[in-house]
Amino acid sequence: MILRSATRPVAHAMSPIICTVDIVLLTLQRGMLHVALLKRDHAPFAGVLALPGGYVHAAEDADARDAAERTLREKTGIVSPYLEQLATFSGLARDPRGWSLSVTYYALVPDDVIAAANRPEVVLVAIDKLRGLPFDHQQIIATAVQRVRDKSAYSSLPVYLCGKCFTLPQLQSVYEAILGEPINKVSFRRKIDELDILEPIEGALEAGKAHRPAQMYRLKPRYGQHLSLTNRALNARS
């Protein structure tokens, strides 16, 4: 034991690692998942579109999640009701400056929230149109999209891409956009009913369309942050 403490250098003698957070902010535009990117101010990759991210400030952030919330707020003006840790990416290879570590988070917001933030520097890019991203941001985004697809098959996650109120057909098209395939209407409504997260808004119908108006729904109050799960996936995808 004494030996071990001799062979292992103590904390302060070790090369410190710079810790960052990166946020994959996803939204739906014209039926396609888009990710929010910003032009980098500094080298390396100055001027290149990249994920919103920044250093963890040990002095002001209570933890990495706090750093992610702060970074997202500062860089995009957005406070996302849904923000979940994705994974931590690290190593010598990902940043030309050397060994780095990024704790990544992903957030889902309806696109009117991005519009309301009114930050013209925030660029939305379709997730199948991404190219030339710096660092391992392409891989981070791919991981986030995969996570969202996996979770959407058996949870209420996609409701965070909808606004405060929405119709069931709208919600279904959001699920279909994420899963990338059509869902049976009856099965979909059964699953949503089973999740038990929505309540109809009394007397609120989607007007203006040349057909029967749809009932508007909202998330039940207690489901502010967390998800509801089904035991079976929405549709077989093997």
Added chain:
Amino acid sequence: MILRSATRPVAHAMSPIICTVDIVLLTLQRGMLHVALLKRDHAPFAGVLALPGGYVHAAEDADARDAAERTLREKTGIVSPYLEQLATFSGLARDPRGWSLSVTYYALVPDDVIAAANRPEVVLVAIDKLRGLPFDHQQIIATAVQRVRDKSAYSSLPVYLCGKCFTLPQLQSVYEAILGEPINKVSFRRKIDELDILEPIEGALEAGKAHRPAQMYRLKPRYGQHLSLTNRALNARS
């Protein structure tokens, strides 16, 4: 943009954060999940049982996963075929020394692998008998156990708790120990068959018991590391 670079301190002026890895090494003993713990050498919490962990060495570790593999090998003598990133725990509150960050991994091994490593300092504690753990290790373990339970319901994850060869009834009892409830035999066999990860060992039967001997199986060669998934969970768990 110029303004922003003025208000944001550059990397080298910031307080560096010490990064660690912690590994939740799980195994099954007498039908109960156990976690491997070690007595801490140093303050804080010297002498207290804690998760195997250590500093990330930027100079020698290619990435955090590498650091986790090295740490697990050095502290327990074990190289786990299955090792997956769990989550990153961070913040001011978790370590009395100050702001810290730990990238955590979890591993599953059959208990004879732990015996074979022959490290008497490695202590196995049942996951429902844990108490007095330092830092946020209790929460880290709880997160790992939850992850293992969730994944086991729709994947082949539990096979990593079995040895090189095993019978289907043995594997079923492993699933039942993890999920904490009995599984229907027919449903279980159908799911395993669907996963298509096992092959019978020709002519190898489990002998010595006073009843019909069971066929022995092994993991198909190509499933060294990765999991196979079902689209539906093993049993309804509302």
Added chain:
DNA sequence: ACTGCTTTGTTCATTATTGCAACTAACTTG
């Protein structure tokens, strides 16, 4: 060698879930 006991592995009928198509409802437009 035969009987009884135990667990493995399978078959079959019952029950639950899902997917499809047809239907009714309710609105707008011309």
Added chain:
DNA sequence: CAAGTTAGTTGCAATAATGAACAAAGCAGT
């Protein structure tokens, strides 16, 4: 007010999961 369109529901057929019952195959004791 008829035609067009989508919302929402109902019933049925196809598919999948469950549970009980059965057959197979060993050991132990007689």
